[in-house]
Amino acid sequence: MRTEVVVTGLGALTPLGGDVASTWAGLLAGQSGITALTSPEFADLPVRIGGRLPVDPAQALPRATARKLDRNQQMLLLAARQAWTDSGLAHLAGTGQAVPGERLAVSVSAGSGGLLSILETWETLKEKGARMVSPFTVARFIADGAASWIGLEIGAKAALETPIAACATGSEALRRGAELIRAGWADVVVAGGGDASVHPFLLASFAAMRALSHRNDEPARAARPFDKTRDGLVLSEGAAVMVLESAEHARQRGARVYAELAGAGVSADSYDFAQPDPTGEGQAAAMRRALTDARLAPDQVVHINAHAAGTPVGDRLESVAIRRTLGHHTSDAVVTAPKSMMGHLLGGAGAAEALATVLALHHRVVPPTINIDDFDDEIALDVTREPHELSGGVVGALTNSFGLGGHNSVLAFRSVGAT
Template structure:
């Protein structure tokens, strides 16, 4: 594949901020987006975990009420992020048949589904909202973006658990290479901070239970890490060929240089401890980028803060980079945002775009006592990247054995 695919717009709604720039600035400042959930259902259901990475700005504060009312929160977040990204790209004028959407979610419209179930049980079938099914569909966020921007090239949806939105960016890269569109809005969203998901993840012993200190609960690589933290929100990237971007005079943040998608075929929740699938995904992304492991200058790790997952990813990194894995600046940004599930890969890709653009690796907060079995170069402060061209990889691994990696290169016209 020979076309250069570039990022010309970014947008986000995250636990750190209501925009991409606010999220990035809070990340660099070492802030945490995790806090106690104030909803009465935490006490009602006696949930063992009472905190999460809730969005700093709720989408209902941004969208017009008639629009928001017809969308599940996962679609609301998607539309907020996509609108910001498209405006940041200069709101390009483009034939609708040449504008596509590659979006992702891990769980979809769980609030719409379970609210409807409650209504059915308590008030009967006549009170169930007519739009319940269109709101709960996993493709609803992609559809909402497509309809808002009249994007008719395609509106595709990936649902690959926590690898979803990284896979959507890899797909967008390939769709642009194939000439299926001139511009693609790519990313992912999730709004699954719900009693059912919190209870389920808690039952499988996957969540941190630091209810007394939510802001320090997500602590990748720390010796006493005890699980991940739920998050919500969305991130969007506007991608197009370099030729198309230059022709319209667009600013360019970075280049999406390649992507890799593989499967472990190992276990429904655990990733392969040998990291074979993750290794192949990283190598595929670098191969598509025409790059080698020694070219990588920054890694945004999946790093969920689970005792086993962090070590397994380190094993995979050793399988790609050898001893050099310990020398590459690594960021584990879930420490600040929590885990946005299907939306997390897009947010971390956005952070990686800004990292190579500004030549700084964002800090990893809550790292007090680094696990000696994971001797990566992780800093609690922003790390300046070395002079010269930058190449980052952003890793995402999900339940079901899904692995997705994107390679992101600094752009020098």
């Protein structure tokens, strides 16, 4: 019998809020977290908009701790703390019912690692010399830094995983977390992703690829998935983390369950580094595999959280892939695009959008997609522009994450009942 994996804890820091409640409220309200970047270091850039956190993660940590961590590690550690507390596992410490470290794992990653610390250290080295380089530099920029800090805090000894797959990083971290539980290596996994990506270096680099929206005068309206006038993605920062748990372990301790992480599917386009396969077959293959793994039929999918970055080609091809996967049941699945509000969190996007999918199933309501003034008639999908209530009963949902380099990662969730 296959081990079921459920979600028992949630944590997030996004441009919409410093926790899950404020992020979810912002999504349901159709609130934009995209603002103008007015600091001097952004002044000469062709793109001067992005999604910044409304809270400073460094201020939420003791100074001695914050200085050891890169910004993405700070975000991920705080999101993990939220999820750990939300799961109820934090309250079991010292009661004899806590999860043994040998049955506890972490699968957390940032798509760009500690890039901000690398850039900061390079400037310090050039301007002040080697003696002024921080002894914490390696721990701040190393790719597995966030997983290691979280593992140290909760005492995880089963495994520390750091999947990196560009924009699909968060989704892949969740997939790997579920695999660890299914394989019997862990009972509980803290899993998710994040990125601190609002920096002149990254903005200039993505702008050079012609990947970003140039709506500098309309920040809140710049992220426009599925609109005819979409002109690129909007870079944002943020992190989202979930506590994944075997269903049996959750039942034994009486845990509140948000949803079941029922399956996952992956594929690779092997077509072009920046452009997706124009047939949409790679994305469709990942979706089909997620459905098969979850034992969900196309007619059981009532919601799709689309990758929908707002690029002219990407949004259209994703709609092709969805139609190839669901066929005549496509119109039965309500689609939403959280990037219209949060922007693109890069390594955090897959995790944050998976979190939104879980909450949609848990609360039985799908958040809207904003900034659609002129819907692209090539997008033959039911994209909701208002909060959309879901029907009762056990239903399924997919969340898509497609990354640079041809990574396709899809997660399938199943509801466990209405709240």
